Amino acid sequence: MKNIYIEKLQTLIQQSKFKPRTLNELREFLEIRNAKKERQLSDAVEYLCSEGAIVEKKKRYMTIEDAGFIKGEVIRSINGYMFIREVKTEKEYFVPPSNTKGAIIEDKVLFEVVKELSNQDEKEKQNSVAHIRGIIAREKKFLVGTYIVDNGRACINIETKHMKEKIWIDNSRHAVEGHEVVIKLNDKNKWEVCEVLGHKDEPTTEILSLLYNYGIKAEFDKETLEEAEAISQEVPEYEYYTRRDLRQESIVTIDGSDAKDLDDAIQLTINERDNYLLSVHIADVSYYIERESSIEREAYERGTSVYLTNKVVPMLPQRLSNGICSLLPNVPRLTISCEMEIDKLGNVLDYNIFNSVIQTKARLTYEEVNQLFKGNIEVKAQYPDIQQMLKEMNTLSKVLQKRRYESGSINFELKEAKVIIDENNVPTDIKARERGDAEKLIEEFMLIANETIAKHFAQAQLPFIYRVHDAPNEDKIILLSNLVSRMGYPELTIDKAMDPKQIQRLINGIKDKDLIKVIHTLGIRAMSKAIYSEDNIGHYGLSKEFYTHFTSPIRRYPDLLVHRLIREFFLEHNITKKNREYWAKILPKSAEHASRKEQRAAEAERELLEIKKIEYMSAFEGLEFEGIISNVTEQGFYVELDNTVQGFVLKENISSELQFKEDLYALIGPNETYVIGDKVQVMLEKADKHNKKIHFQLKKHGI
Structure with missing residues (x-):
């Protein structure tokens, strides 16, 4: 049942009319006279306290601002010393061991500043000091570490990038020294072992440990799998008549050779005005996933697929991701299409967004298309009907890339590593991931489709989830500029640190290949992180006023949300006030959650890659x-x-x-x-x- 007092109190908070009051004073203020409404008010107050909207201080409920508290997140915990980051400003604070309130890494907390930095402290790189006053939410339900015995007592040694602690435990669950174990808090608020993953030296244990450590679920819930199993692997007959039927068109996919979740397909023609007609067809995942279903809830919680060295942890069950949603060749698939008319300078003159059904004619790999572009006769012979279209695609890709760079888009070219793993999960080699024209082609086509969708929503002034990227850290950019100047490139000095074209000029102006690697790395470190947001501030790195993620709904939850919004607002024309208000309320939390999950997945991927690199190098x-x-x-x-x-x-x-x-x-x-x-x-x-x-x-x- 809906609790009306949650909304009433939230409105008072938003209007700055929520004054410090006891529960009895709140009852009087809201003129509550019966027991049922009193219970609702108590539940509302408890809920808002759990969300960190209000706090209890000296028996009065007040906003966190009135209490002098600040929202933060625990970001590091090293041998009892804790560091938290303020949510709004990202400023970091030190928390003494006696004032942590039992918080652990990733907890959302309320804290109070007890010592601000002096100028001298800043020079000495000290942190302001804070005391944690309450825990709003516990992100980590479990911790993972190595079971050891220290002075006759059982404890778990936790060694991660952000946490180095020994935690004493009550119950060992038959673990022995060297086992990687999962621990959780029991009813007595004591840590106990709930699962033994295996010995720390076993190859499979490190992946399980990593997944638990980052809160990544390896398996789907039973209810989710049952829902997925009930979804037909055939396209319903009536969809051929309610959608634009493109099954006879020359539509292709281009992906890595080992990819199975094919969520984007493309086609290019030249129209009567001698302009390009680029069609980007994206798997219509939202068609198969109902709101509030178990699949939807689990996709939201996961946020993204996670790509480890030799394992994919998908966002959706394989029956969807590799089955009915994957744009496999020569079978009908439902899609949402973005068709764009683009002139020879790369300008989008017109576009159309619609429901479609397609049947791809070829499942191409990046390797094949790159070979075709290089003139490989064998590959050309394999695809006689589409090679001309592919060449025209390559031409358009370079036009779009040139236009993007001219607008100030910053391109960091860093060598990505791929660790080759054998059947026993042992690394055998480290190779560089190559990016040829085929990879760049897909990137450009997805970028222009994402931009077009975002612009469409922005102009319609409807609730939406954008992919945004703020301006970089100015001090770091100036430091980078000074370094480049001292290294023999004074002509590349930046005088306007926030001008993306000047940063682009600096990045592209370095000629020494070893120095390029260093400068590009430092440039990336100076950049802010791209995140999801309901507020559009543009995308600095891509130099785009409008941008979103639309093209990967099989593996990214925000893309799935974008598809829902397209369906409801434009394809079903549900732009009622009620629906707009629903999405305006939902999107901020969804954007924040998706950003956090994306960051965690990226950290997990990087950490396992580094572990495998270290394992490989141990032989040398x-x-x-x-x-x-x-x-x-x-x-x-x-x-x-x-x-x-x-x-x-x-x-x-x-x-x-x-x-x-x-x-x-x-x-x-x-x-x-x-x-x-x-x-x-x-x-x-x-x-x-x-x-x-x-x-x-x-x-x-x-x-």
């Missing part, structure tokens, strides 16, 4: 390698090898006289200076998989 301990200094810190510097592996050289192993100069990206001593971008020769001392670190010893500088 004692050998020497050439690399470049990729980052400099107070403690030493990182060296990146040509295969993208990074390790650390401790300053104390070189000289105690070296001084860190942050603005110069350097360690400076009386006889030697180590600067980011310098070439060095190092010896691999230790590849430590469990501590997730590679240790190098410096052998030669300036090779």
Whole structure:
């Protein structure tokens, strides 16, 4: 039953009319006179407290602002010392061990500042001090660590990027030393083992541990699988008559050779005005997933598919992701299409968004299309009917790319690594992921479709979920500009740090291939993170006023939401006030949740990639390698090898006289200076998989 007092109190808060009151005073203020309404008010107050909208202080309920509290999130917990980040400003605070209120990593908390930074503190890189006053929400239901016995007591040793703690436990569940285990809080608020994953050295254990650590579900709920099983793998006959039937058109997919969740297909023709007619057809996943269904709820919770080194944790059950929703060749599939008329300069002159049914004529791979573009005769012979269309696609792709760069889009070209894994989950090689014209073609076509959809909604002034990217950190951009100038490129100096065209000029102006890698990495670090939002602030990195994610609804929840919004507002014309208000209320929370899940999935993917790199390098301990200094810190510097592996050289192993100069990206001593971008020769001392670190010893500088 709907609780009217939640909305009443929320309205008072929004209008700044919620004054500190006891529960009895609230009853009087709201003129509540019967027991049923009193219970509703109590439930509403309890709910708003749990959401962090109001708090109880000295027996009065008040807004967090009136209480002097701030919303934050626990971001690090190291040996009892905790750090939290303010939600609004992203400012970080230190929390002493005695004032954590039992919070753990990723908890949403309310905190009070007890010591602000002085100017001297800022220079010494100290944090303001805060005390946690309450826990709003616990993101992590479980923790994962290694079972050990310390001084006769059972405990769990947790070693992650953001958490290093020993947690004493009540119940070991037959775990033995070296086991990776999952722990949770019991009814007595004590930690206990709830699952033993296996020994920490077993290859399958590390993936299970990683998934638990990041809150990623490996399996689907029974109800979700049952719902998926009930969905027919055949397109209903009536859909051929209610949609635009494009089954006879020359529509193709282009994906990686191992991809199974094919959610985008494309076609290109030239119209009577000699303009391009680009059609982007996206799997109509929202057709198969009902609102409030178990599949929908689990897709929301997962937020995204997770792509690990040799395993995919999908957002949707395989019966959907690899079955009826996947745009497989020569079978009918339901799609939502965005058809765009584009001139020879890359301008979208007109567009149409509609329901469709397609039947792709070929399932192409990036490798095949790249070979075709290079003139490979065998590949040409395989696809005689579509090779001309593919060539025209390549031409349009380059037109769109040129237009995007001219508008100020920033392109960071970093070498991505792919770790080759054998059947026993053991890494056998590290290779660079190649990006040819085929990959760039798909990227450009998806970008223009996403932009078109976003612009359509923005102009209609309807609730929507945008993909936004704020301007970069100005101080970091200036530091980067100064570094590039000192390295021999004074002509690339930036005088307007927020101008994307100047950043683009700096990025593209570096000619030394080793320096390019370093500058591009530093450029990415200076950028803010792209997130999802109901408020459109544009996309700085792409230099686009309007942008969203529409093209991957099989693997990204925001894309699925965009499809729902297209269906309800434009295809079904449901633009009633009630529906607009529903989405305006839903989207902010959905955007924040999706952003958080995306970030967590990316961290999990990166962490496992790094673990596998370390595991691969362990066979080469004692050998020497050439690399470049990729980052400099107070403690030493990182060296990146040509295969993208990074390790650390401790300053104390070189000289105690070296001084860190942050603005110069350097360690400076009386006889030697180590600067980011310098070439060095190092010896691999230790590849430590469990501590997730590679240790190098410096052998030669300036090779």
